Amino acid sequence: MAASIQGIGKGLFRLSPLIIKQLRPYQFCLHRLPERTRPGLSLFAQPSHFYCKAALLDGDAAQAVESLSRYKDRPWDYLETEEYIERYGTKPVWAGYRRNHKGGIPPQKTRKTCIRGDKICGNPCPICRDPNVIIHHQNVKLLAQFISPHTGMVYDPTLTGVCMKQQKKLHEAIDAAQDHGLVPFQIPYVEYSGEDYSNSHDAVGSTPPPQSLTSGSTWYKWYTELTPDANEVAKVKKMYKAYLK
Template sequence: MAAHMRGIGRALRSVTSPRFRSLLRHKSCPQKLPVRLWTPAASALTPLSHSFCTSPSVTDAGEAADVLARYKDRPWDYLESEEYIERYGTNPVWGGYRRNHKGGIPPQKTRKTCIRGDKICGNPCPICRDPNVIIHYQNVKLLEQFISPYTGIVYDPTRTGVCRKQQKKLNEAISTAQNHGLLPFQIPHVEFLGEDYSNSHDAVGSTPPPPCLTPGEAWYTWYGTIEPDEKEVAKVKKIYKAYLK
C-alpha cells in the first residue's frame, strides 16, 4: 500500500512540474486544450495527454495569399466577390465614411496621405483602409463610384474622404479609362449660327470690295511715287554684279 501511494505522489509531482506549468501559461498557444490527469480510478492503459496547443493550418494561409494575389492582378473581381458585398453591400466604398476631426465642421482639405512607410494613420481613407480596393483604369465599377451620374464630374475629395495621394491616382485612372473608351464623357453641345460668321455682323462690319486693277497699275496709290536712293542702288549693284544679267 505504501509503495502504491509513493507511485501516485511521483506521478503528481511530474505533472505539476514547473516545466508543465510554463507550457500551460505560454501566451503563444492559440488554443489551450484540456489536460487529462492520471488517477488511480482511471485505467492503466489510458495515456497521459500532453497536447497543449495547436498551430494554424498551412492551407488557410496559402488560400489567403492566393486571394490577395488574385485581387492584385484582377482588382475588378473584388467588387463582385461575396466579401465585398458583405462589407459594403450596394453602397460605394466611401459611403458612410467620416474622418476623425474635432467639432462638427470637417477640414477644408483631406490629408495628404494615409500611409507613410510602415505607419498608418488612425482612420485611413476609404481606399487606404481596404487593401483589396486597388485603383486601376480597367476597374470601371470602382471608378464609377467617384463620378457623378448626372454631371459626369469627379466628386471632390472632401465629399468622399479620399486622401490627396489616392485622389491623384483616381483622376489619372479616370482620364485613362475615358481615353480607352471604358468610361463615357460628355462633350458640350455648341450651336453655330450663320450670322456669327457673316460680314454684316456689328462687331465685324461690312468689308469693302477689292479695287479693280488695270495692268501696270500699283495696288497702293503711294507705291508709284517712291523713288529709291541712287547711292544705295549703286551699292547693291556692285555687290551682286556677278549675279546680275
C-alpha cells in the first residue's frame, strides 16, 4: 500500500510541470475572478510577487541601518529628532523605567549587562533598549540627564535602572566631558589661612640650629664613643665578601 501511494506521488510530481505549462495561457482569465472564487495563484505568480514583502522589509532594515550609522557618528543629533521627542518628550530616557523582578522589592543592584552576544534580556535598561541612545563625551544633553543639578553627582544606577556596563561607560564619558570642558563641575571652596602655612604657629615653633654648627661637636655625643666589635665586623665581611669590592 505504501509503495503504491509513493508511486502515485512520483507520477503527480512529474506531471505537475506539464499541467502548469498548459494552464499558463488562461492565466489572464483567473485575474478577473473574485478573490473568494479564484484558485490559488501561487503556481502562476512571478518570483517578484513572492519577494515584494521581503523587499519592503529589506528597505526598512536598510533605513534603520542608515539611521544607526548616522547617529553613531553624531549621537547628539538623535535628541533633536521628532522620534526622540515623541518617545521621551522632555523627560530623561530613564524616567518611568521599571525593571522586571520578582516580588515588590527591587534588587539592590542592577544587572551586569543587558546584551550578551546575540541574546537580549526581556526588559533591557533605558540605554540598551534604544540603539539610537549612544553614550559619548560630546553628547552633553544625554549626560546631563544622569547628573544631579543640585550636587553634580552621577545618579546611582538603582535610581536610573542602567546596567553596570552602561553605568561604567557613563562615568568614563562624564569624566572625559569634564576634562574637555563640556560639562561643568564645581570645586569646593577652601578659605586660605596664613597661620596654617607659617612657621610662627604654636604647633610648629622655631627649630634651633644644630650644635655642630656652633660648637663644632657632633649632634649626638654617643656617636663618636661607639666602637663596633671586630669579630662581628669580620663575620659580616666574610658573609658579604662576594658583594664587596
